[in-house]
Structure formats: structure tokens, C-alpha cells
Amino acid sequence: MNDQSDSCCGHNPNLDAVAIAKTKMCSKQTMEDIAETFKILGEPVRITILHALSIRELCVCDLAEILEMSHSAVSHQLRILRAARMVRFEKQGRKALYRLDDSHVETIMQTALAHLTNEGCVPDRREK
Amino acid sequence: MNDQSDSCCGHNPNLDAVAIAKTKMCSKQTMEDIAETFKILGEPVRITILHALSIRELCVCDLAEILEMSHSAVSHQLRILRAARMVRFEKQGRKALYRLDDSHVETIMQTALAHLTNEGCVPDRREK
DNA sequence: TTAACATATGAACAAATGATCATATATTAA
DNA sequence: TTAATATATGATCATTTGTTCATATGTTAA
Numbered sequence: 001m002n003d004q005s006d007s008c009c010g011h012n013p014n015l016d017a018v019a020i021a022k023t024k025m026c027s028k029q030t031m032e033d034i035a036e037t038f039k040i041l042g043e044p045v046r047i048t049i050l051h052a053l054s055i056r057e058l059c060v061c062d063l064a065e066i067l068e069m070s071h072s073a074v075s076h077q078l079r080i081l082r083a084a085r086m087v088r089f090e091k092q093g094r095k096a097l098y099r100l101d102d103s104h105v106e107t108i109m110q111t112a113l114a115h116l117t118n119e120g121c122v123p124d125r126r127e128k
Numbered sequence: 129m130n131d132q133s134d135s136c137c138g139h140n141p142n143l144d145a146v147a148i149a150k151t152k153m154c155s156k157q158t159m160e161d162i163a164e165t166f167k168i169l170g171e172p173v174r175i176t177i178l179h180a181l182s183i184r185e186l187c188v189c190d191l192a193e194i195l196e197m198s199h200s201a202v203s204h205q206l207r208i209l210r211a212a213r214m215v216r217f218e219k220q221g222r223k224a225l226y227r228l229d230d231s232h233v234e235t236i237m238q239t240a241l242a243h244l245t246n247e248g249c250v251p252d253r254r255e256k
Numbered sequence: 257t258t259a260a261c262a263t264a265t266g267a268a269c270a271a272a273t274g275a276t277c278a279t280a281t282a283t284t285a286a
Numbered sequence: 287t288t289a290a291t292a293t294a295t296g297a298t299c300a301t302t303t304g305t306t307c308a309t310a311t312g313t314t315a316a
Contacts, residue, residue: 013193031176039170044163065141094313104243115232222283
């Protein structure tokens with residue numbers, strides 16, 4: 001925001017280090033895109049939906065039961081996950097069967113779990 | 129929140145599917161911990177700090193220069209990253225040299241990037 | 257057709273949160 | 287010691303965002 005206000009206040013960044021980092025870093029846009037992805041994963045309800053769908057496909061009604069939440073709230077969150085191309089759905093009668101739309105999500109989740117537990121990886125919990 | 133309000137309104141979840149999912153799913157607490165990790169990564173400023181530190185160690189002053197932000201704002205975010213054990217620092221004189229504290233963070237970032245660019249994953253089958 | 261079921265979505269509200277500002281602590285230089 | 291430098295942090299404020307409520311759309315059963 002204010003890159004000028006500090007230069008007059010006596011701060012001395014290591015210009016070499018700053019230059020090296022800047023040239024090797026990804027674009028600001030890329031960083032924002034990655035952050036957006038994590039922001040979506042950073043909600044208990046949404047990550048739990050993805051976790052459940054990693055085990056098997058489920059409809060809104062099932063997810064509401066599992067999460068102990070209203071159908072409306074679940075549907076709102078599914079909309080966000082759809083927009084992020086993390087889940088997709090298929091209409092079956094009056095139900096909407098949801099499933100994961102990207103295997104990366106599982107990988108990301110397991111790595112996050114590894115960070116938390118300081119372990120290598122996690123056993124596969126999928127059905128069969 | 130309200131697990132009772134729906135049962136009297138005529139919704140019929142697939143009880144088998146729900147049971148299967150429930151027994152195989154991680155605990156609620158684990159989900160919340162994972163979500164917390166992602167929430168921290170889901171902020172452009174924080175993920176950019178981690179990205180910069182993945183290139184080389186930097187002090188608060190350098191990070192402020194790279195991010196074009198105030199030192200205060202950077203320091204606040206570093207505090208959050210420290211609490212999550214994603215970065216650690218070492219005092220050198222009046223400077224504080226920060227570096228990554230967990231190699232998992234880089235792995236998670238790269239997988240997220242793969243999700244965004246649709247590389248090495250399931251083909252895109254979104255609904256039209 | 258009518259009623260029940262299943263999902264989707266806009267609006268409103270409350271809670272969470274990041275940036276700014278002011279201030280505090282600590283280290284080095286003069 | 288005094289001043290300058292470097293970082294840390296509490297409080298405030300504005301924005302973001304998830305849930306609820308009301309309502310709309312569409313499907314199946316009676």
C-alpha cells in the first residue's frame with residue numbers, strides 16, 4: 001500500500017535479498033489464485049464436504065445429515081466448491097449426486113494432515 | 129446446528145451412504161485442524177510470505193519491501209504463521225531472520241498450483 | 257392436479273478478521 | 287545517555303463471509 005512512507009523513516013532492507021526473492025517469485029496474480037484456493041479449503045464445512053466426497057458420492061441431503069447442517073447452508077457451500085471446480089454433480093431424479101472433480105484436493109488434504117501431525121502421509125480412506 | 133429440525137420436514141438421506149461415510153471419515157476435530165491450516169494459507173499476504181521464504185530467509189524489513197506493506201502488517205501476519213509452526217525466526221542483532229519451518233508448506237503450495245493449472249489430474253468434466 | 261420432496265439462491269444479519277494506528281520493547285550507533 | 291533502528295502487539299475499524307430465513311424451481315408420488 002504505502003511503499004514511500006517507510007523509505008523516509010530509516011528502514012534498511014537487504015536489497016540483494018529482496019532482489020533475489022523478487023526475481024524468483026511467482027506473479028502477484030498467481031499468489032492470489034493460490035490463496036483463493038486455500039481460502040475455499042479453509043472452512044471446516046467445506047473441507048469436510050470434500051473429505052466425505054472423497055469416500056463416496058453423496059447428495060445434498062446426505063451431506064446435510066453428515067454435517068448436521070441445514071440443506072440450505074450445505075447447498076450454499078457446494079455452490080462455492082462448484083465454482084472452484086472442486087466438486088461436480090449429476091442430477092438423478094430430484095437428487096443431485098455430488099462427487100470430487102479434482103484428485104488434487106485429496107493430495108492437498110493429506111499433505112496438510114502431514115503438516116499437522118509431522119508425519120509422511122496418511123492411509124487411503126476411500127471405499128475399496 | 130439443528131439436527132432435529134430437518135427430520136420432521138420429510139427429508140430422506142441415504143442412510144447407508146451416510147453410515148459408510150461417517151465411519152470412514154476423520155474426526156470433526158481433525159477436520160477443523162486441517163481447515164485452520166488452510167485458512168492460514170488462504171490469505172494472499174501470508175502465502176506470499178511463505179513463497180518468498182521458500183526462496184531464501186528474509187527479515188521483516190525485507191518482507192515489507194517485497195510485499196509493499198507496512199512492517200506492522202507483516203509482523204502481524206508472521207505472528208500467525210509462527211503460531212501455526214509454518215515459519216520460525218532467529219534473532220540476529222536487531223533483525224529477525226525468518227525462514228520456513230515445515231517443508232510440507234511448499235508441497236501443499238505446489239499441489240494447489242497443479243489444481244489451478246489442471247496438470248497431471250483427472251480430465252475436466254464440468255457440466256456445460 | 258395437488259402435495260411432498262430436493263435443491264438452489266437472494267437478502268439480511270452476525271461473527272470473524274486483516275490493515276492501520278499508536279505504542280511498547282529491544283538492540284545498535286553516536 | 288540519547289537517538290535511530292527493528293520488530294512486536296493491543297485496539298479500533300471496515301470488510302468479508304457463513305448461516306439463517308424466505309422463497310423459487312423442479313421432480314416424483316398420490
